[in-house]
Amino acid sequence: MTATVPRAGTDRPDYTRLIQPDRVHGSLYTDPRIFTEELERIWYRTWVYVGHESEVPQPGDYVRKNIGPQDLVLTRDREGQVHLLVNRCAHRANLVCEDESGNSNSFRCPYHGWTYRNTGELLGYPYNKGYGGKGKLDLAMGRVPRVESYRGFVFGSFAADGPSLAEHLGEAAGEIDRLCRLAPEGEIELSAGWLKHRTRANWKLLAENETDGYHPQFVHGSIFSVTGSPIGALYSDRSTAVTRNLGHGHSENDLRPEFRKFGEPMRWFGTTEDRVPEYAAAMRALHGDAADEILVEGAPHVMIFPNLFIAEIQVFVIQPLSAGECVQHSTAVQLKGAPELNRRMVSQSVGSVGPAGMLLADDTEMYERNQRGAEQLRPEWLDIRRGLERERVDERGLTIGTATDETGMRGFWSHYKTLMEDQT
């Protein structure tokens, strides 16, 4: 790709030129300097999804997590409070935790034995006379300055100040609500284990693709034909589903209009009510007449900027590592109080995003080809104009396009540009 042209009078890339309403420049996916700026202005500033409270259910539980290349430890202390620590010893910067998960109320660095509470507080260090005695050092493990949860979803921000999580989530919070209301106990758990797919592509190709309704009939044609899935038809020009720009870079494929048309409970899950009788009975007992609507409309398909993708029955987390590399973390959603459905969620997830799965492998092939294509010199631009002229505003005041329009991408880039041009 051609080198990024700096904006006049600065040495920073000219994002106004690189991001236009109907096209974006290829260097946005390939330029290491832009990636460095993204870390500073997006990943180390805005709210980023980190993990779920259900991953540390007991006091003393911890799991390794990340924000981009930052290695983090999500912990739960004795009082039940969740903390987000930077996995780095305050002494010589060694990684303190090595295991992916475990239970320990305190952590001992293997290098020189410095020991920390799982809140990050330094408890002590060996041979303390070298420091003038006990408790003489005002040091601790790094902490992510702001940590907040929404319905169990834990987000972190490396900026001490800025918009609240509620402000950041905005309209996307309702999609998390919609997922949680599918659980008989009103909560979800991410307890099925994680798959990690290292992907040689820029993270934004993934974020854009998650609500791109134009590609499924092509990229996923084989799985649709093998399984006889009706999902493909949801993403056609005849579909009544819509692509919605939820603001703040978030977007969704709202498939509810199609599901309402059929009015069949559990069609969204590719099954019928009689195949999951215990779950359906629990939901009907809980919600009464409202259960029909919940079971017909199903789960959201929403991309929450910059890295959380809820794809009905799965959760994906995008972890960027460099301009040309990222990791996709994926797991099956587990609905609290729905063991019958949860088993199916796991097996469906294995079939779609597992090592031999048929969905993510297809997408990832496209991501990596796309990255290689973006590195080519001509043409310099990627086109994002599909449906620009037929966009409209819905009753909530949000911009929507048809099922196959690039409305979500344009929302993503609009927010991205705001963050990257921010002069503060």
Place this chain on the structure above:
Amino acid sequence: MADNDSRSGVVTGPGSTALVGSEFAEVAASVDHAGNGPRLRLEDLRSGRVRFLDALELESIIWLPEGHLRQLLDPSSDRWREDG
């Protein structure tokens, strides 16, 4: 086969050792019956050091205030000290 010691109410199986381990420490725990009453046998598997704790000592640990426990976790509190 389980050995039900009616005098103490302790139910254990012969050789039943529990392992409590993390990436930071590994300790084997078992109930020792060599004495006149049961006691907990703890072995630090990384150093081989063994400590026995009787019921009263265990009860005291349960009642140990959080602050005392934190002091014990300071590596230079007892184990790694210049005069140790």
